[in-house]
Amino acid sequence: MPPAAPNPHFRAARRALFALVPLLLAIAGWQWLQNHPQHNPWAPLDLRDPPGWATRTKLARLKEDVGACRAVLARSDIVFTALDAAGEGECARPDRTRLGDYPLSPDTPPVTCPVAIALELWRRDSVAPAARRILGSDIARIEHLGAFSCRRMYGASEGRWSEHATGNAIDIAGFVLEDGRRISVLGDWDGEGTEARFLREVRDGACKSFATVLSPDYNAAHADHFHLDQDGRWSGVCR
Numbered sequence: 059m060p061p062a063a064p065n066p067h068f069r070a071a072r073r074a075l076f077a078l079v080p081l082l083l084a085i086a087g088w089q090w091l092q093n094h095p096q097h098n099p100w101a102p103l104d105l106r107d108p109p110g111w112a113t114r115t116k117l118a119r120l121k122e123d124v125g126a127c128r129a130v131l132a133r134s135d136i137v138f139t140a141l142d143a144a145g146e147g148e149c150a151r152p153d154r155t156r157l158g159d160y161p162l163s164p165d166t167p168p169v170t171c172p173v174a175i176a177l178e179l180w181r182r183d184s185v186a187p188a189a190r191r192i193l194g195s196d197i198a199r200i201e202h203l204g205a206f207s208c209r210r211m212y213g214a215s216e217g218r219w220s221e222h223a224t225g226n227a228i229d230i231a232g233f234v235l236e237d238g239r240r241i242s243v244l245g246d247w248d249g250e251g252t253e254a255r256f257l258r259e260v261r262d263g264a265c266k267s268f269a270t271v272l273s274p275d276y277n278a279a280h281a282d283h284f285h286l287d288q289d290g291r292w293s294g295v296c297r
């Protein structure tokens with residue numbers, strides 16, 4: 059006796075079920091993304107969300123759009139001032155954004171909005187926790203050597219313009235802790251002590267939000283500071 063042919067109703071039901079699987083998966087995936095905006099490339103960026111798969115892509119998009127970038131600062135409850143454009147030619151600065159509540163010292167210079175966002179993420183996700191964990195104190199001040207400087211790279215008379223020429227970079231020289239200790243890139247980078255460990259960790263941490271990070275490991279010109287910038291080409295140098 060030949061095997062009985064499958065019931066046509068059963069076959070139709072099975073086909074319908076298989077057709078539903080991708081749809082159900084898509085719905086589940088969409089719902090999951092709604093609950094995890096940090097992984098959702100379509101969700102508006104809010105810096106209060108933990109970092110996720112989509113964070114870097116969203117940050118990169120902001121480099122082309124000052125308005126969208128400042129909207130992220132506002133949405134994330136970060137105090138800032140939007141300053142008037144300044145300069146011209148290679149040193150034109152259409153985006154001068156000053157963080158209002160950031161422990162930079164001796165002052166808080168205007169930077170581009172993408173640099174402001176990266177500074178905020180760096181302080182919150184790397185510098186503050188590393189200081190507490192490794193050095194046992196909170197950060198009082200982050201010392202810098204300047205952001206804007208209308209010059210080419212390394213101050214040369216020709217060649218590529220520095221990211222500093224548009225305020226799209228900042229040089230960090232050291233950190234002052236709440237307990238009064240001061241950790242400097244120049245004085246504490248070498249060795250295996252806790253200060254050196256802290257500096258290496260926050261250097262690596264900066265690479266999560268800045269496009270380019272240059273430290274004493276990169277070359278002698280950076281023996282006394284970390285150069286942090288938001289080069290639109292995302293050089294990816296982190297050394």
Ligand SMILES: [Zn+2]
Binds near residue numbers: 229
């Ligand atoms: Zn620099």
